[in-house]
Amino acid sequence: xxxxxxxxxxxxxxxxxxxxxxxxxxxxxxxxxxxxxxxxxxxxxxxxxxxxxxxxxxxxxxxxxxxxxxxxxxxxxxxxxxxxxxxxxxxxxxxxxxxxxxxxxxxxxxxxxxxxxxxxxxxxxxxxxxxxxxxxxxxxxxxxxxxxxxxxxxx
Amino acid sequence: xxxxxxxxxxxxxxxxxxxxxxxxxxxxxxxxxxxxxxxxxxxxxxxxxxxxxxxxxxxxxxxxxxxxxxxxxxxxxxxxxxxxxxxxxxxxxxxxxxxxxxxxxxxxxxxxxxxxxxxxxxxxxxxxxxxxxxxxxxxxxxxxxxxxxxxxxxxxxxxxxxxxxxxxxxxxxxxxxxxxxxxxxxxxxxxxxxxxxxxxxxxxxxxxxxxxxxxxxxxxxxxxxxxxxxxxxxxxxxxxxxxxxxxxxxxxxxxxxxxxxxxxxxxxxxxxxxxxxxxxxxxxxxxxxxxxxxxxxxxxxxxxxxxxxxxxxxxxxxxxxxxxxxxxxxxxxxxxxxxxxxxxxxxxxxxxxxxxxxxxxxxxxxxxxxxxxxxxxxxxxxxxxxxxxxxxxxxxxxxxxxxxxxxxxxxxxxxxxxxxxxxxxxxxxxxxxxxxxxxxxxxxxxxxxxxxxxxxxxxxxxxxxxxxxxxxxxxxxxxxxxxxxxxxxxxxxxxxxxxxxxxxxxxxxxxxxxxxxxxxxxxxxxxxxxxxxxxxxxxxxxxxxxxxxxxxxxxxxxxxxxxxxxxxxxxxxxxxxxxxxxxxxxxxxxxxxxxxxxxxxxxxxxxxxxxxxxxxxxxxxxxxxxxxxxxxxxxxxxxxxxxxxxxxxxxxxxxxxxxxxxxxxxxxxxxxxxxxxxxxxxxxxxxxxxxxxxxxxxxxxxxxxxxxxxxxxxxxxxxxxxxxxxxxxxxxxxxxxxxxxxxxxxxxxxxxxxxxxxxxxxxxxxxxx
Numbered sequence: 001x002x003x004x005x006x007x008x009x010x011x012x013x014x015x016x017x018x019x020x021x022x023x024x025x026x027x028x029x030x031x032x033x034x035x036x037x038x039x040x041x042x043x044x045x046x047x048x049x050x051x052x053x054x055x056x057x058x059x060x061x062x063x064x065x066x067x068x069x070x071x072x073x074x075x076x077x078x079x080x081x082x083x084x085x086x087x088x089x090x091x092x093x094x095x096x097x098x099x100x101x102x103x104x105x106x107x108x109x110x111x112x113x114x115x116x117x118x119x120x121x122x123x124x125x126x127x128x129x130x131x132x133x134x135x136x137x138x139x140x141x142x143x144x145x146x147x148x149x150x151x152x153x154x155x
Numbered sequence: 156x157x158x159x160x161x162x163x164x165x166x167x168x169x170x171x172x173x174x175x176x177x178x179x180x181x182x183x184x185x186x187x188x189x190x191x192x193x194x195x196x197x198x199x200x201x202x203x204x205x206x207x208x209x210x211x212x213x214x215x216x217x218x219x220x221x222x223x224x225x226x227x228x229x230x231x232x233x234x235x236x237x238x239x240x241x242x243x244x245x246x247x248x249x250x251x252x253x254x255x256x257x258x259x260x261x262x263x264x265x266x267x268x269x270x271x272x273x274x275x276x277x278x279x280x281x282x283x284x285x286x287x288x289x290x291x292x293x294x295x296x297x298x299x300x301x302x303x304x305x306x307x308x309x310x311x312x313x314x315x316x317x318x319x320x321x322x323x324x325x326x327x328x329x330x331x332x333x334x335x336x337x338x339x340x341x342x343x344x345x346x347x348x349x350x351x352x353x354x355x356x357x358x359x360x361x362x363x364x365x366x367x368x369x370x371x372x373x374x375x376x377x378x379x380x381x382x383x384x385x386x387x388x389x390x391x392x393x394x395x396x397x398x399x400x401x402x403x404x405x406x407x408x409x410x411x412x413x414x415x416x417x418x419x420x421x422x423x424x425x426x427x428x429x430x431x432x433x434x435x436x437x438x439x440x441x442x443x444x445x446x447x448x449x450x451x452x453x454x455x456x457x458x459x460x461x462x463x464x465x466x467x468x469x470x471x472x473x474x475x476x477x478x479x480x481x482x483x484x485x486x487x488x489x490x491x492x493x494x495x496x497x498x499x500x501x502x503x504x505x506x507x508x509x510x511x512x513x514x515x516x517x518x519x520x521x522x523x524x525x526x527x528x529x530x531x532x533x534x535x536x537x538x539x540x541x542x543x544x545x546x547x548x549x550x551x552x553x554x555x556x557x558x559x560x561x562x563x564x565x566x567x568x569x570x571x572x573x574x575x576x577x578x579x580x581x582x583x584x585x586x587x588x589x590x591x592x593x594x595x596x597x598x599x600x601x602x603x604x605x606x607x608x609x610x611x612x613x614x615x616x617x618x619x620x621x622x623x624x625x626x627x628x629x630x631x632x633x634x635x636x637x638x639x640x641x642x643x644x645x646x647x648x649x650x651x652x653x654x655x656x657x658x659x660x661x662x663x664x665x666x667x668x669x670x671x672x673x674x675x676x677x678x679x680x681x682x683x684x685x686x687x688x689x690x691x692x693x694x695x696x697x698x699x700x701x702x703x704x705x706x707x708x709x710x711x712x713x714x715x716x717x718x719x720x721x722x723x724x725x726x727x728x729x730x731x732x733x734x735x736x737x738x739x740x741x742x743x744x745x746x747x748x749x750x751x752x753x754x755x756x757x758x759x760x761x762x763x764x765x766x767x768x769x770x771x772x773x774x775x776x777x778x779x780x781x782x783x784x785x786x787x788x789x790x791x792x793x794x795x796x797x798x799x800x801x802x803x804x805x806x807x808x809x810x811x812x813x814x815x816x817x818x819x820x821x822x823x824x825x826x827x828x829x830x831x832x833x834x835x836x837x838x839x840x841x842x843x844x845x846x847x848x849x850x851x852x853x854x855x856x857x858x859x860x861x862x863x864x865x866x867x868x869x870x871x872x873x874x875x876x877x878x879x880x881x882x883x884x885x886x887x888x889x890x891x892x893x894x895x896x897x898x899x900x901x902x903x904x905x906x907x908x909x910x911x912x913x914x915x916x917x918x919x920x921x922x923x924x
Contacts, residue, residue, distance in 0.1 A: 001411070018411065021431040029386075029430055034378045035371030039500050039549075040581040044853040046861075047500060075371030088369040095361060095819055098827050099230025099550030100368035101500045106861060107369065130862025133853065135500040136230050136550045137830035139865045141823070 004068050008033070009077030019065035023057075024048045026064045027074060035075030035104050039133070046105025046132035050074050056112040075104045078111070087111050087149040094145040098136030105132045110146045118153045125150070202539075205263040208293070208337040211286030212241075216333030218314045220245060220252045224283055225265025226273040227257040228364065229521065230550040231884050232820040233273050235362045239816060240278055243348055243356035244287030245294075246311040247328070249363070257523040257545030267522040267623060269553065269701060271783055271882020278816055278880035280347060288345035290337060297331045350814045350876035357874075359819035376519040376546040376557075377504045377578060384506065385414060386430040387567035387577040388437035390423040391587055394447035394847045395620070395633065395697055399423065403441035410436050417570040422637040424563065426571040430578065449696050449843055456491050456595045459616045464691035466651035469664050470673055475687040478610035482601030486721045489597050490713040491909040492892075494590040494841035496850065497702055498858060501549030502584045503556030507564035508574035513540045518561040519548020522623065526558055529629040530565045533638055552831070553591070554623055554700035556584050562634035582851040587633040589700025590841055592617045596713035601685070606725045608736055610685035611669050615710065618695025619645075633698060645694040660781025663707040663889070664688050666714035667777060668736040680739035680778050697841070697848070703831065704885040707779060708892065712910065715775035715893035719760065719900060726759040729774055729897065739778060741785045741811050741875070746776045748809035748871045749787035760897070761904035769794045770804070773897025775890035779882065785811040785873075786886035788829065790894035791866070794902045796921055799914030801899060802864060803833055808887050809871040813878035822870045825887045829868060832891025834859040838911050 006013045008031060015030045022041075027033045027050070039047030041060045048060035051073040079085035084092065087107055097103055106129070113128040114120060120128070125146060134142065203210045203223070213221045222241045228234035234254060242249045255262060265276060277283040291311065298316035299306040302324045310319050317325035350357060367373040392398070399421045407413050407425065412432030417424045423442055427433035450458045479485055506517040507530075514534055520526040523543045531538040548557055556579050568575040594617045601610035621631035621642040629635030630642045658671040658678035665671055669686040671679020679686075704711075722732035730750045737743050749755075753772065762771050771794070776787040791805040806829045815821055838857040841850045850856035859865075896907040905920040 017429070018431060021429075025429070025431050028378070029380075032378075032380055033371070034374060037375070037377060037501055038504075038578055039502065040852060041502075042581060042852055045500060075369075079370055081366040081370050081372060084366065084370055091369045092361070092365050095365065095823065097230075097362065097365055097368050098232075098823060099500070099548070100364070100373060101230075101375065101549035103368055104371060109861075126862045126864065130860050132861040133500055133858055134861060135498055135552070135831070135858060137827045137834065137859075138823070139830055139861060139863070140826055140868060142861070143865075 004064060006064070006067060006072065007070065008072045009074060017064060019063065021064050023050070023059040023062045023064045023067050027059060033074050033076060037101060037104055039105070044131065046109055047102060049105045049108040051108055051112050054112060054116055056109045075108060086152055087145070090145040090148040090152070091142070094141045094148065096138055096141035096145040098138050102132070102134040102136070106134060106142055110149070114146070114150050114153060118150065120150070122147070203261065203263045205282065206340050208286050208290050208339045208341060210263050211283055212290045212337070214328050214332050216329050218247070218251060218327050218329035218333065220247055222252060222254050222283070223262040224254060224256050224277065225263045225523070226277055227268045227521065227523070227545045228547060229268060231824060232362060232817065233268070234364055235360055236816050236820055237277060237283060238363060239356045239360050240284060241287055243353055244284060245291050245314070247314040249355060249360060251314065259523050259527045259543045262523070264524040267525060269521050269623070271779065271885045274812065274816065274880045274882050275783065280343070284347060285341045285343070285345060288347050289339060289342040292342065292345050293337055293339055294328055294331055298326050301326050301331065356816055357814065359817055373547065375501070376506070376517055376548050377501060379506045379517040379546055379576070381506060381508055381574045384574040384576055385426055385428055385571065386433040387424050387426045387564060387575040388433035389563050389577065389579070389583060390425065390437050390440055390442050391583050391633070392421065392444045392447070392637070394449060395587070397444040397447040400443040400445060406441035407436045407439050410439065414573070415571050416440065417567055419566060419570070420637065420639040422566060422634060424567050426567050426573070426575055447846055449845055449847070451845065452843055455593070459593065459595055459618050459693055462693035463647035464616065464693045465646060465648045467690050468651040468654050469660070469688035469690065470654050470658060470669070470671055471687045472672065472685050474685050475610050475612050478685040479599055479601045479612060482609060483604045484602040484724065486600045486602065486717060486724055487598065488717050488720055488908060489595065490716060492594040492709040492712060493910060494593045494697060495702060495835055495839045496585060496588055496590050496841055496856060497552045497555045498856060499549040499551055499555040499584065502579040502581055503548065503560040504576065504578040505557070505561040505564040506574060506576045507561070507568040509534060509565055509568040512536070514565060514568070515542045515544065516561050516565055517544045517546045519546060519551070519557045520561055521551060521554070522558065525624060525626045526561050528626040529558065529624045529635065530561060532627070532629055532640070533562055533635065534565055534569050553702040553705060554589050556588055558624055559587070559632040559634040562629060562632070562638070566634070566638060585851050585856060586848040587698065589621060589632060589698040591702025591705060592619055592699045592709065593695070594706070594709040596710065598713055598717040600717060600721055602721060602725065606727065608668060608683050608721065611666055611683050613664060613666065613688045615664065616691045616693065617706070617709070618693050619699045620695050621698040622700050651689060663710045663777060663780065664690055666718070667742060668718065678781070680742050681736050682738050683736060704889040707777070707885070708832070708889045711775065711777050711889045712892040712896070715890065716896050716906070716908065719773065719897040720906060723760045723900065728757040728759055730755055731757060733774070733776060742776060742778050744873065745785045745787040745809040745811050746774070748873060749774065749789050749807050752809065752869055752871045753789035753807040755789065760901040762901050767796050769796060769902035771898045771900070771902025773894045773899070773901055775893035775897065777886070777889050779886045779889060784881040784883060784886040786890060788887060788890040788894045790891070790898045792895060792898040792902060794899055794917065796903065799918035799921065801837060801895065801912055801917060803866040803895060805867045805869070807869045807871070809873065810883065810886055811873035811875055812881040812883040812886070814876045814880055815872055815874045816880065818872055821872055821883045824884045825870045826868050828884065828886070828888035829891055830859070830865060832888035833895065836892040836895050836910055836912055838913065840911050
């Protein structure tokens with residue numbers, strides 16, 4: 001075990017963990033965050049995604065030790081129920097969810113990609129989303145929401 | 156019920172506002188951080204009398220409504236839709252309703268949320284809907300007395316009962332009963348609100364849970380944390396059937412955080428302080444198992460046909476062989492469908508707090524009460540000492556690992572004496588879940604000289620093991636079996652006894668085109684009177700259970716494919732040929748509606764054409780479960796002859812599930828259903844080698860990802876306000892494999908008879924044209 005300083009959603013935390021622990025466990029168990037989720041533990045589904053330095057990172061395969069000092073953003077860090085982030089608002093407007101378990105990976109992966117590539121074409125967006133799963137297959141509504149967010153960003 | 160607390164005692168203990176004669180639910184009205192249901196502590200309670208209004212509905216002094224349902228939110232929208240129902244029937248605003256779903260301490264036992272039965276169960280003249288209607292009539296009756304105005308002169312708006320002609324005469328629900336019980340039985344004669352005057356039900360109310368979901372505030376079962384909680388990890392055998400030889404506990408001795416190694420018969424697990432420690436210890440624990448032996452996958456469909464089987468005749472007119480023998484044409488074909496998995500996005504998770512005389516389990520089970528009984532059996536506790544609190548989980552599509560992991564958590568908590576959270580690994584979720592059944596289905600259909608179908612012979616072979624555990628068969632899932640309980644007994648039976656009782660097409664084993672005559676009564680949707688449906692079920696090597704449209708999808712794939720093969724043989728249009736053999740007007744209507752919306756042009760298949768990229772369209776239809784939702788689907792596809800890749804360009808769905816409770820909710824289910832069906836039809840198949848399942852992650856079990864090109868989906872919703880509410884979650888998916896297969900045939904003249912339609916299989920059948 002060792003003490004580590006993390007910055008998550010703008011707040012500083014100190015945790016005492018095995019440094020090989022994947023970031024996901026620290027976020028969901030030590031910090032009790034609900035956004036990042038365990039889906040596969042292999043980086044194959046996106047459920048555990050967080051944003052670090054503007055990039056979507058799979059926290060289930062990222063040792064916490066590599067994240068010391070980095071600014072980590074989780075789904076909770078975007079907006080609130082009362083004041084959702086524009087991409088969260090777009091998902092509500094499109095009613096783009098069924099069970100909602102995948103939303104973390106879908107929203108954060110799309111946001112990270114579009115924030116860096118606001119003029120991305122639809123095939124490019126799909127390419128960026130190709131490692132993200134939604135097993136309820138809410139794909140079409142989710143793309144409606146993602147495209148709405150993209151067009152809002154451009155305008 | 157020795158030692159069990161009453162519901163009211165429980166509610167008192169749970170720490171809320173309690174006044175004398177208060178309506179119990181008041182104690183639970185505090186919303187949680189996510190704006191939804193708060194988790195409460197307290198002791199278990201066994202029986203909630205579903206015949207009593209108070210078991211379903213409570214009204215607080217502030218006029219807020221708290222409702223209790225035994226049908227849970229699984230991602231299908233049942234939370235919001237039930238809130239709509241309550242708001243409509245009681246004439247209160249949606250935001251004044253709090254709904255508590257599937258907590259055995261407080262909600263009525265409605266069995267399992269499954270089988271597209273929530274809409275029929277709670278939206279027809281019974282259960283939740285009837286409780287609301289009874290409550291509203293009682294409230295209006297009380298108001299009539301209070302106001303001195305006849306009940307028929309009163310109207311209710313936003314929870315206030317007022318005289319139609321004198322607005323000054325009014326009284327609110329809160330004033331009438333706030334804080335008191337109804338003490339009233341459900342009244343079978345209570346009048347529901349007329350669907351023609353619905354204001355909330357029947358409209359597309361936005362999902363009440365979405366703001367919480369998209370902002371990461373929703374408490375999933377994966378997020379449940381209770382004081383003193385530690386983490387468990389199970390160690391599964393290499394395959395179903397392997398048994399434990401030895402466990403070397405010294406192999407994890409001294410590992411950080413390890414609390415206990417737990418062994419019970421063939422059940423093995425590790426408990427540690429932190430999840431990562433439990434995972435590492437489970438990986439290090441030296442466990443020796445007997446080897447498992449599995450039938451060869453390459454020969455599995457032949458294997459299924461050769462095992463001792465349990466045979467059943469759904470229908471048998473006893474003239475099928477004769478009709479087949481003298482028919483002008485007989486079309487024969489064999490269809491194959493693999494084991495497929497539910498493949499939940501989240502690995503299943505549960506938290507159990509087992510004490511010496513009681514237990515609480517937070518679980519995303521679809522079956523709160525049955526799981527309560529299963530856990531009680533495993534723990535040796537009376538069921539009334541176990542409380543199961545449904546907490547949202549990852550979509551399950553029938554039966555994921557939620558039940559089995561609830562057992563895991565309970566066993567580990569009991570052994571460790573601490574609350575234990577267990578989250579399965581991806582591999583443990585996938586290798587041991589209860590898969591959808593594999594099928595081999597033979598179709599033999601006789602056609603006369605005029606092109607009429609005159610006999611239909613269906614014979615199928617499928618493999619099962621275990622099932623949903625229900626109240627008393629914990630051995631139906633892996634953990635129960637490992638802990639020493641048997642799966643449901645399997646008794647071979649050949650030959651099948653003659654059909655008896657009434658025609659029951661619950662598994663859609665009978666095609667839509669037969670008359671379905673048993674004992675002189677015909678319950679089928681079609682006109683073919685020479686009919687036989689014979690099924691053989693064997694005991695298979697893997698656990699099975701209901702996977703969205705269980706058996707119905709596999710059977711319908713065969714029926715709707717062969718129907719297309721016959722139409723093509725006769726050079727008839729597939730829509731017209733179907734209509735010619737259907738007699739149920741509502742099934743006919745959805746077929747016509749889908750064809751019309753798809754701008755179907757009448758012509759036989761295949762379309763003809765030789766380009767590298769072929770396009771075609773196909774149709775399929777079903778009355779789901781013989782009585783639970785009418786649906787027709789048209790698929791437009793492109794087939795790349797060089798690569799064998801199928802690209803579905805468009806789905807058009809027409810659906811009639813009686814009165815529509817939420818048009819957008821129904822559309823969402825249709826969209827998810829057809830795309831999930833497409834993923835299953837194009838790529839999903841459980842694989843194994845001689846010793847173990849090899850589909851253990853998203854590389855080895857291929858689901859279409861968010862990167863896949865998806866077709867446009869057009870939904871035609873037929874609203875039958877005069878009918879019974881039917882299910883809407885499993886209708887469209889039932890048709891997808893058949894509609895795509897038929898479209899591929901239309902495009903290329905090549906017939907796909909085995910799911911999934913991988914590029915290799917497509918190329919193989921293209922080579923036979």
